Amino acid sequence: MRLRSSQARTPRRRAGRRSNFSAGDLKRWRLVGPGLATRIVALHLRFRLSRRRMREFLHDWLALSLSVGTLDRTLREAAAAAAPLEKDLIEAVVDRDLLHADETSWPQGAELLWLWVFTSATVTLFVVGKRGREVLDRLLAGFTGWLMSDGWQVYRHLPQRLRCWAHLTRKAQGLIDSYDREAQAFGHQVQNAFDTLIGVIHAARDGPPVDLPSLHAALLDDLHAACVRLLGHRHAKTRALAVELWNDWEAIFRVLDNPQWPITNNEAERALRHWVIARRLMMGTRCEAGSRTFTVSASVIETCPKRGHVPWPYLAGVIAERRAGREAAPLPGL
Secondary structure (H helix, E strand, O other): OEOOOOHHHOOHHHHHHOOOOOHHHHHHOOOOOHHHHHHHHHHHHHOOOOHHHHHHHHHHHHOOEOOHHHHHHHHHHHHHHHOOHHHHHHHHHHOOOEEEEEEEEEEEOOEEEEEEEEEOOOOEEEEEEOOOHHHHHHHOOOOOOEEEEOOOHHHOOOOOEEEOHHHHHHHHHHHHOOOOHHHHHHHHHHHHHHHHHHHHHHHHHHOOOOOHHHHOHHHHHHHHHHHHHOOOOOOHHHHHHHHHHHHOHHHHHHHHHOOOOOOOOHHHHHHHHHHHHHHHHHOOEOOHHHHHHHHHHHHHHHHHHHOOOOHHHHHHHHHHHHHOOOOOOOOOOO
């Protein structure tokens, strides 16, 4: 038997207005129970199934016939239920002592935007927006911790910043593989310097406190002098790496003062990897409301495991509470 609801026959114009996350909509959506709703969210966001593939799966495996429109409204409802948690997620991000940030391109309709991630040991927040400083200013207002990022210039106004070494060593390897001898020599110098420093950082993490900047001052001075010498080099990539090292010198080598800090931005890159694959299948999102539906749900799904909780029972409880007109339970604690 094919299940239908009054919402399934609602004109497209009214469905568009429901994209605003309102409590009234939550009270009306009753066709799909909270448990099934979270399974639909899991199929779409965790297992990257399209709405039509979800419909096929539910029909073949659970003997449920749900329209594509019903599946779409269920995804929106889950995000609507979790929407009030966005404020808690932002507060948790701002409260961190160490935060990893990264971004990747994200189509929203005909507009090319960016999917941002801010992640730490206990929280992950996704946001779709423009690739500019305004996103950082809006989300990280009041942030006083340390931010690990790549070398993109929009991060440079933050005073407490750490730089990912993996990006720099990959660029050094690119110079080593080039046909320009001076580029090769500089690539080897950068790579050897980082290899040496990575080794002493790992050793310092397991040993007594040590003054790494003083012990390796000669190595750092030689590398800095090479960067200054090559700032105007004719080889574009050699010049670019020299400029990047020179511009971000303090952020790059600040980890020598505290070897317990990370030296790569792998946490943020791993947080984005799943959604980069999903982007190829989903082709991004169609509108601003769709982007927020996606990012709110994804943030809750990724934050719960960091706190030792399975996200699906929690999300089902949030939907049930919000349908009943009550506030959603706070994000699970540690």
